Amino acid sequence: MNKPIRNVAVACMLLFVALLINATYVQYWQADSLTSLTEHPDNKRVRDAEFSRERGAILVHGKAVAESNKSDDDYKFQRVYPQGPEYAHLTGYFSRDWGLGAVESTQNSILSGSDSSLFVNRVIDLVDNQAPKGGSVTLTVDPDAQKAAYDGLRALGNNVRGAVVAIEPRTGKILAMVSSPTYNPNRIASHDFTAAGKAKQRLENAKPSPLDNTAIEETLPPGSTFKLVTSAAALMSGKYTPDTKVPGTATLDLPQTTKDLVNENRGGCGGDEITLTQALAVSCNVSFGSVGLKLGDDALRDQAEKFGWGTRTFTDLDDSLTRQAISRFPEDPDAPQTALSAIGQFDVAATPLQMAMVAAGIANDGVVMKPYLVDEIKSPKLETIRRTDPDPMPDQPAMSSAASRDLREMMVNVVENGTGKTAQIPGVDVAGKTGTAQSAPDRPPYAWFVSFAPADTPAVAVAVLVQDAGVARDQISGSGLAAPIAKAVMEAVIGK
Amino acid sequence: MSTGQAGPPAPQGLMGFVHRRRRGAELVLLILSLVVGIGAYAAVGLGVDGTLPVNLFTYGAWLAGLVIACHVVIRIFAAYADPILLPIVSALNGIGLAMIHRIDLARQASRPSSNGFADAQLVWMTLGAILFVAVLIIVRDHRRLQSFTYTFGLAAIVLLLLPLLPGIGRTINGSRIWINLGPMSFQPGEVAKVLLVIAFAGYLVLHRDALALAGRRFLFVDLPRGRDLGPILAMWLVSLGILVFQRDLGSSLLFFGLFLVMLYVATERPGWLVVGGVMFAAGAYAGFVALGHVHARVEAWLHPFSPDVNSFQLVQGLYGMGWGGLVGRGLGQGQPQVTPLAWSDFILPSLGEELGLTGVMAIILLYGILVERGLRTALICRDNFGKLMATGLATVLALQVFVVIGGVTRLIPLTGLTTPFLSQGGSSLVANWVIIALLIRISDHARRPPPELVEPDEDYDADATQVVKIR
Numbered sequence: 001m002n003k004p005i006r007n008v009a010v011a012c013m014l015l016f017v018a019l020l021i022n023a024t025y026v027q028y029w030q031a032d033s034l035t036s037l038t039e040h041p042d043n044k045r046v047r048d049a050e051f052s053r054e055r056g057a058i059l060v061h062g063k064a065v066a067e068s069n070k071s072d073d074d075y076k077f078q079r080v081y082p083q084g085p086e087y088a089h090l091t092g093y094f095s096r097d098w099g100l101g102a103v104e105s106t107q108n109s110i111l112s113g114s115d116s117s118l119f120v121n122r123v124i125d126l127v128d129n130q131a132p133k134g135g136s137v138t139l140t141v142d143p144d145a146q147k148a149a150y151d152g153l154r155a156l157g158n159n160v161r162g163a164v165v166a167i168e169p170r171t172g173k174i175l176a177m178v179s180s181p182t183y184n185p186n187r188i189a190s191h192d193f194t195a196a197g198k199a200k201q202r203l204e205n206a207k208p209s210p211l212d213n214t215a216i217e218e219t220l221p222p223g224s225t226f227k228l229v230t231s232a233a234a235l236m237s238g239k240y241t242p243d244t245k246v247p248g249t250a251t252l253d254l255p256q257t258t259k260d261l262v263n264e265n266r267g268g269c270g271g272d273e274i275t276l277t278q279a280l281a282v283s284c285n286v287s288f289g290s291v292g293l294k295l296g297d298d299a300l301r302d303q304a305e306k307f308g309w310g311t312r313t314f315t316d317l318d319d320s321l322t323r324q325a326i327s328r329f330p331e332d333p334d335a336p337q338t339a340l341s342a343i344g345q346f347d348v349a350a351t352p353l354q355m356a357m358v359a360a361g362i363a364n365d366g367v368v369m370k371p372y373l374v375d376e377i378k379s380p381k382l383e384t385i386r387r388t389d390p391d392p393m394p395d396q397p398a399m400s401s402a403a404s405r406d407l408r409e410m411m412v413n414v415v416e417n418g419t420g421k422t423a424q425i426p427g428v429d430v431a432g433k434t435g436t437a438q439s440a441p442d443r444p445p446y447a448w449f450v451s452f453a454p455a456d457t458p459a460v461a462v463a464v465l466v467q468d469a470g471v472a473r474d475q476i477s478g479s480g481l482a483a484p485i486a487k488a489v490m491e492a493v494i495g496k
Numbered sequence: 497m498s499t500g501q502a503g504p505p506a507p508q509g510l511m512g513f514v515h516r517r518r519r520g521a522e523l524v525l526l527i528l529s530l531v532v533g534i535g536a537y538a539a540v541g542l543g544v545d546g547t548l549p550v551n552l553f554t555y556g557a558w559l560a561g562l563v564i565a566c567h568v569v570i571r572i573f574a575a576y577a578d579p580i581l582l583p584i585v586s587a588l589n590g591i592g593l594a595m596i597h598r599i600d601l602a603r604q605a606s607r608p609s610s611n612g613f614a615d616a617q618l619v620w621m622t623l624g625a626i627l628f629v630a631v632l633i634i635v636r637d638h639r640r641l642q643s644f645t646y647t648f649g650l651a652a653i654v655l656l657l658l659p660l661l662p663g664i665g666r667t668i669n670g671s672r673i674w675i676n677l678g679p680m681s682f683q684p685g686e687v688a689k690v691l692l693v694i695a696f697a698g699y700l701v702l703h704r705d706a707l708a709l710a711g712r713r714f715l716f717v718d719l720p721r722g723r724d725l726g727p728i729l730a731m732w733l734v735s736l737g738i739l740v741f742q743r744d745l746g747s748s749l750l751f752f753g754l755f756l757v758m759l760y761v762a763t764e765r766p767g768w769l770v771v772g773g774v775m776f777a778a779g780a781y782a783g784f785v786a787l788g789h790v791h792a793r794v795e796a797w798l799h800p801f802s803p804d805v806n807s808f809q810l811v812q813g814l815y816g817m818g819w820g821g822l823v824g825r826g827l828g829q830g831q832p833q834v835t836p837l838a839w840s841d842f843i844l845p846s847l848g849e850e851l852g853l854t855g856v857m858a859i860i861l862l863y864g865i866l867v868e869r870g871l872r873t874a875l876i877c878r879d880n881f882g883k884l885m886a887t888g889l890a891t892v893l894a895l896q897v898f899v900v901i902g903g904v905t906r907l908i909p910l911t912g913l914t915t916p917f918l919s920q921g922g923s924s925l926v927a928n929w930v931i932i933a934l935l936i937r938i939s940d941h942a943r944r945p946p947p948e949l950v951e952p953d954e955d956y957d958a959d960a961t962q963v964v965k966i967r
Binding site: 001002003004005006008009012013015016018019020022023024026027028030031032033034035040042043044045046048 | 761814817822830856868884891894902905906
């Protein structure tokens with residue numbers, strides 16, 4: 001019987017070897033993934049440990065918008081957000097039981113100190129027998145611009161739905177990003193876990209949910225602001241210059257239907273034939289509908305995609321509830337749908353971030369830069385670990401330098417002589433475009449405004465969306481509601 | 497062995513040498529194991545409260561007293577026994593007790609009213625040691641057990657059926673494998689597995705020749721004859737019965753695997769493994785399809801992190817092991833109590849969390865050595881019954897360790913079994929102490945130098961009864 005016994009012995013040895021290898025897999029190879037809160041937010045052990053660790057700060061111009069202060073309870077540190085609602089959609093929240101949001105989530109490994117780039121610091125802490133500390137994250141935000149954007153939306157009421165995004169055209173740095181309604185992250189980060197849970201639940205159930213970051217999550221028809229994309233496509237086609245004559249009549253006969261395309265004011269645009277510059281200045285639907293028909297949907301879609309439609313590149317705020325929504329242009333529109341798309345209606349949809357990228361692209365000689373929010377990562381000892389380098393979007397330039405210069409002049413004209421006068425800043429050339437979009441007859445229209453300034457050396461590009469201001473229907477317009485906010489943000493950046 | 501004499505090599509010992517007693521080595525290892533066990537207990541106190549436990553001395557003395565008593569009994573009644581078995585058991589038991597105590601502290605910290613398991617476990621360990629001593633004193637020759645083949649077989653079946661009886665049977669955590677014994681509950685299956693090993697060994701040693709007859713040949717393997725399939729079929733049905741009526745996946749697997757291995761060793765026919773493997777696969781597949789509780793276990797194994805799978809316990813165990821990493825959080829520094837049943841089925845992840853991969857590897861290696869020493873005993877044992885019994889006892893340990901540790905570390909689907917000597921649970925602890933006692937008895941017999949034949953006289957009569965001198 002000895003031969004089978006020997007075989008059994010070998011088989012048993014193999015079983016034990018399998019156990020050893022598997023234990024090594026779980027505790028060594030898989031351990032990082034098992035203890036990552038991003039992958040397993042329900043891991044109580046890691047959560048408790050991270051919750052009682054001195055977490056790194058989130059900084060804006062050297063000032064903390066999220067920091068860990070000593071607390072007297074079991075968890076040793078309390079996360080606080082000094083500016084609360086103003087930065088809520090950027091900082092996010094850090095809670096024990098209710099997950100992590102925004103930058104708290106995407107930069108968790110740095111903030112908590114578990115990132116591999118902080119390994120040396122961890123070892124030093126271990127040797128010194130010190131509790132590990134997290135690194136800090138600096139945002140690209142300009143606090144003045146952020147404040148201007150936040151105050152601008154707040155002035156329209158606490159429950160106004162809207163968003164402001166400001167970008168530095170040359171780099172893609174996000175200078176301001178505010179969404180409304182907003183919330184107070186301090187409530188979710190509270191050590192009173194029941195209260196924190198109730199607060200989170202209430203925010204999740206509210207409609208619209210203040211947790212939603214409208215600036216990147218909401219896609220809406222961009223309305224007349226999309227005429228910038230149509231203009232860009234027109235100028236890039238070589239068939240148009242700013243002085244090319246386009247139809248300026250009261251109606252445009254849409255092919256294949258009995259319907260006509262009409263202008264916002266139901267009248268003409270100042271002549272049967274007007275220049276493209278003038279068409280943009282008065283936001284003439286008929287002109288751009290006919291330009292769109294001439295260019296065709298493929299040219300429009302190509303131009304839109306060069307500005308960022310159809311791609312998702314901004315991930316600095318991803319958490320379990322938030323992702324950047326992809327802006328879209330209809331797949332296969334027929335002729336009347338193409339005409340409607342050319343003026344930003346029908347199935348065209350864009351996020352406020354996307355519209356800010358259009359303005360930034362035009363401002364930056366036709367090159368759209370990838371927007372980013374996390375500027376710099378520092379170790380607990382304040383050494384810079386990494387810094388984000390500006391990077392153009394794929395498939396650039398979106399416009400030739402000459403075409404972008406033409407379009408810039410056309411946009412300056414909009415603010416000087418056209419629908420965008422409310423955005424004028426004395427002594428500075430401002431380029432802009434208004435938009436008032438009708439989504440559905442039963443919903444109030446919403447106001448857009450995209451702009452940049454100064455026109456010749458752009459320092460900031462802004463997109464403002466005011467979705468539901470609770471004002472009378474006929475008072476909702478891009479120039480009335482959105483442009484003043486954009487103006488305030490631009491002034492904050494250029495210091496006027 | 498008289499070394500002073502010249503002449504031909506000593507005739508004793510088939511392989512030309514005689515095993516040494518090695519009792520001194522056993523004692524040294526035992527002291528080491530006590531350092532580990534009592535040290536772990538002290539570390540728990542330091543880790544949780546920052547001070548040494550108040551009862552460290554009495555606890556340590558009690559633990560030391562138990563294993564030293566066992567050692568003395570081995571010296572007297574099984575002087576040639578394998579010296580490694582008892583120290584391993586002592587180390588595992590000590591580590592288990594420390595961890596159970598540590599989880600008691602954590603549970604009582606959050607709910608002061610919850611009862612501790614460590615004290616009861618120490619009582620059970622004492623009972624296990626007493627039974628260990630009793631087995632060594634009563635069973636002076638393991639071959640005597642062969643005459644109880646059918647008695648033990650019958651007893652095992654009765655024990656297995658007991659939990660199904662209304663009134664005394666109890667269902668705990670979904671499995672109906674418990675009986676009420678006054679205030680306590682008892683798992684008769686744990687005792688049954690020891691009896692089954694003896695019964696299988698007794699049965700197979702008698703019928704091995706018939707069962708070894710070759711039938712049809714298929715792919716280089718001689719399959720058994722169809723008419724010999726009776727016993728394995730019966731065992732298969734018993735295992736399926738346990739799976740269906742007691743909903744106990746682990747025991748079902750254990751009993752069938754045990755029988756299969758013993759059958760293979762007895763007959764030396766790999767064909768039985770083929771037949772048994774096919775039957776196992778069929779049973780497992782049928783169970784997966786037809787039985788909800790088996791299906792759920794497999795689902796939890798395949799997709800533990802999927803939100804609609806009930807795998808909380810498994811996932812918490814994995815989190816604990818991941819949190820422990822290479823060297824662990826240290827005793828008293830982790831949160832093993834987060835995992836349900838962290839003190840019984842999931843004690844290994846608890847140890848993994850606080851002692852790290854290092855500790856887990858040490859524990860797995862201890863089990864590995866224990867099993868291989870058991871099989872080593874089977875190899876050198878001189879009688880077939882002893883060989884089979886030792887193989888069976890070692891196999892039970894190996895399978896149980898593999899099934900439970902493999903289950904909690906997600907190597908295989910999770911099945912409810914206790915981790916021998918570590919997990920809280922009286923029936924299991926006592927039964928495993930008896931297993932070790934039997935292995936020690938067999939190894940003593942196997943390592944004892946064979947009886948010396950007294951040189952025949954001049955008028956040696958071949959028919960006369962041989963005179964045998966027993967050492």
